[in-house]
Amino acid sequence: MTCCNTNEARFAGANGGAAREVAGTFQPNVDIYETADDWVIAADVPGATKDALEIGFDDGILSVKAAVKDRTPGGTTFMLREYPIGDFERRFRVGDGVDATRISAALDAGVLTIRLPKAESVKPRKIEIRSN
């Protein structure tokens, strides 16, 4: 696999709900799939707006951050509280097969879609056979 191993170790408390709450930062759920021309990461970032997104690529690491403000009024007593609200953050290790200069991202209805185009060198191609 050339693309997008998730680098999860850096997230403290990734295995426990309580620790993640204290940290106030959450890993978004992602799908990663491969098409003929791209690798695509789709991440659920409910509550995030375009302005609150920060996507960076440095030294083979794609980092995604989304700042999410609390939506409930201060001093609220919750009658039901099944999830806390906080920022999203996740990093992905990206292989050499990606053309980093052409990475693009779009946000729609709380889903962030990042497209990582394959470098020409790794695309499948038809081998011409020459006859002498």
Add this chain to the structure above:
Amino acid sequence: MLTARFPRLMPSDPLHRTVDQLVESVFQDFPAFGVSTRRFPSMNAWEDAQNLYVEAELPGFTIGDLDITLSGNELTISGARAETKPEGATFFRRERPSGRFTRTVRIATEVDGSKVSATLTNGVLTVALPKAEAAKPRKIDVTVK
């Protein structure tokens, strides 16, 4: 995996509990996830003097994908989310649930069913249920003799 971020339910003070008790939660279309006993979507609920609010994170849904009904004191939210993966593409990682869900919560506060409204913004659904007059807090005048 359906509610992998926050599997833990934090029960509220029973005295303040006006939304409670899962009636039904099914996410059945997706054998990969199995028939989960977890609830989808996770919900938060709170109130102010005028309204009761129920919020759920539903990224990737449009309002047309959702069906919200209030029947008696039961609020039901159901809907479906399609896979984002185009045909012919290969999954490397699959954490986002897709398929159908239904979840019903019972509401103990009396609400005015004709004035319920819902908004879906950036993948967050908020249902506002105006309290019936009888359920609103009121100030009691104290007469001093």
